[in-house]
Amino acid sequence: MKRLSIALTLYLIIGSVSAQTITVNCTVENGYGKYLRLERKSDYVSNADEVVFEDYIPVTNSIDFTFTGQETEEYTLYVNFAKTGLYMSPDVIYDIFVTVPESDPTQNPFTNIQYLNADITSSDIDDINRMISDFNGAYDDFLYANSGSIIRGNHAIHNDFKTSVLNKTKKYHDPFLETYIRYSFALTELSFLSKPAQTLADTYIFDNDIEMRNPMYMEFLMEFAKKTGFSPTAKDTKNVELVELVSIINIASQINAGMFSHDYAANILKKAAGAAVSPDVRNICNNLLNSEMLLAAGTVFPNIEISDTEGNQVDVQSIDNNGKYLFFYKSCISQNLYALDTLENNTYLQCHHLTLIPIEISDDVESNKKARYHAVNTYKLHKELNIREYPFIVTINKQGKVLKIF
Numbered sequence: 001m002k003r004l005s006i007a008l009t010l011y012l013i014i015g016s017v018s019a020q021t022i023t024v025n026c027t028v029e030n031g032y033g034k035y036l037r038l039e040r041k042s043d044y045v046s047n048a049d050e051v052v053f054e055d056y057i058p059v060t061n062s063i064d065f066t067f068t069g070q071e072t073e074e075y076t077l078y079v080n081f082a083k084t085g086l087y088m089s090p091d092v093i094y095d096i097f098v099t100v101p102e103s104d105p106t107q108n109p110f111t112n113i114q115y116l117n118a119d120i121t122s123s124d125i126d127d128i129n130r131m132i133s134d135f136n137g138a139y140d141d142f143l144y145a146n147s148g149s150i151i152r153g154n155h156a157i158h159n160d161f162k163t164s165v166l167n168k169t170k171k172y173h174d175p176f177l178e179t180y181i182r183y184s185f186a187l188t189e190l191s192f193l194s195k196p197a198q199t200l201a202d203t204y205i206f207d208n209d210i211e212m213r214n215p216m217y218m219e220f221l222m223e224f225a226k227k228t229g230f231s232p233t234a235k236d237t238k239n240v241e242l243v244e245l246v247s248i249i250n251i252a253s254q255i256n257a258g259m260f261s262h263d264y265a266a267n268i269l270k271k272a273a274g275a276a277v278s279p280d281v282r283n284i285c286n287n288l289l290n291s292e293m294l295l296a297a298g299t300v301f302p303n304i305e306i307s308d309t310e311g312n313q314v315d316v317q318s319i320d321n322n323g324k325y326l327f328f329y330k331s332c333i334s335q336n337l338y339a340l341d342t343l344e345n346n347t348y349l350q351c352h353h354l355t356l357i358p359i360e361i362s363d364d365v366e367s368n369k370k371a372r373y374h375a376v377n378t379y380k381l382h383k384e385l386n387i388r389e390y391p392f393i394v395t396i397n398k399q400g401k402v403l404k405i406f
Helices: 004-014 128-151 155-172 175-193 197-204 215-228 240-256 262-275 279-293 334-344 347-351 365-369 378-385
Strands: 020-029 035-043 048-056 062-069 073-079 082-088 093-099 117-122 306-308 323-329 354-360 373-375 392-396 402-405
Touching (some): 020 035, 035 062, 035 378, 048 062, 073 093, 082 117, 128 155, 128 175, 155 175, 175 197, 175 215, 197 215, 215 240, 240 262, 240 279, 262 279, 334 354
Antiparallel strands (some): 035 048, 035 073, 306 373, 323 392, 392 402
């Protein structure tokens, strides 16, 4: 993403960039019935993702789809909870063969992440995934062999390697690749070379394009702000977008560190979103605000998908007229069952007019049959509720608003 002034000028000259089709032909070994989902990174500050495709894999184990994109971006492909990262460019066809690892039903797949084995080929002779993989491998080998020397002060060896790689990269005429490689080196210089902050800022930040969609640029900028306290103002640069972006990066780090209360953080984000000139920064503010508001006390509980023992879709809010005590559990974890047995005989819930609603969230169909209610799609349930451990408990009042999260 170019600086605001440049972007506006280009927009006035040539109009908006037209989206192009990206085609995916995906085969998943033993994939029948599993849930496939492709997400595009919305922004790297809030780590929000945008779903571009999702569906269950048919009996053929193959699933083909298309979507639109305007530039090379980072994506995450999920099959159930297992995932792999990849890069995709407009007007390219991607053939992906995926092997899904065996899952442990006793573990929380949201915190014990498994990774897909994905073989990716494309219609682009200079496939971005292969080029980034080749660079990462070569750079890892270089750092493994030379990190000690670099830390002791031999900066020339790193500079020579950087110059050589960047010169070779130019022949591909790929701005995304060049930025990815350039800021990979910048991260090392930030960590190993102990260059003055002003030198790094002059080299990699000021007078450089903002690349909001490139993970290495954003990782460097966020690490630089975190380590140096970098916070430019209008006196330092005329780049309004840079000033706003670094400001919201610093605010996000403070929120993540728990330095603000929920209400205070929400108030800051609302003000920042309203004042931001850059649409990208407004998007980050709103993503952070949505994340901050997720299941907060007083918010309306989302209309999650569950089914009863007959397989009928059920609206949680329609179950009983009392408040709800939602107990999300896995029956394959014995401690969850012991807790559920205790709750079913607990007068506390009755005294507080709360209806116990146990919801089985295992992917195991057989165990689901034993539950009063079960999740229709466990992956979406985890994403919507941000479930991190079992059991996961939420109480909601008669009006459907969240009272408390355990």
